[in-house]
Amino acid sequence: MKTVLSVKGMKCGGCEASVREAVKSCAGVISVQPNFRENQVEVEYDEGKADLQAISSAITAKGFQVG
Ligand SMILES: [Cu+2]
Structure with a gap:
C-alpha cells in the first residue's frame, strides 16, 4: 500500500533525511x-503492520506538520 502524506515544514x-529516519x-x-x-x-507500507497514526506522530515529533 502506498500513500502520499502532505507534510509542511521541510x-x-x-x-x-530527518523525516525519512523517523518514518523508517x-x-x-x-x-x-x-x-x-x-x-x-x-x-x-504493509497494511497489516503499519499504523498511519503512528507514522504521522513520528513526523510531527520531529517538528513538521502533517495534513
Ligand atoms: Cu532542513
Missing part, C-alpha cells in the same frame, strides 16, 4: 520518499 535535504523507524514501513519542494512524503 526546508532542505536535511529535513527530508515505524513498524511496517517499506519505503519513504520525502520531497520538501512538494511538501509531500510518499510512504509505502
Whole structure:
C-alpha cells in the first residue's frame, strides 16, 4: 500500500533525511520518499503492520506538520 502524506515544514535535504529516519523507524514501513519542494512524503507500507497514526506522530515529533 502506498500513500502520499502532505507534510509542511521541510526546508532542505536535511529535513527530508530527518523525516525519512523517523518514518523508517515505524513498524511496517517499506519505503519513504520525502520531497520538501512538494511538501509531500510518499510512504509505502504493509497494511497489516503499519499504523498511519503512528507514522504521522513520528513526523510531527520531529517538528513538521502533517495534513
Ligand atoms: Cu532542513
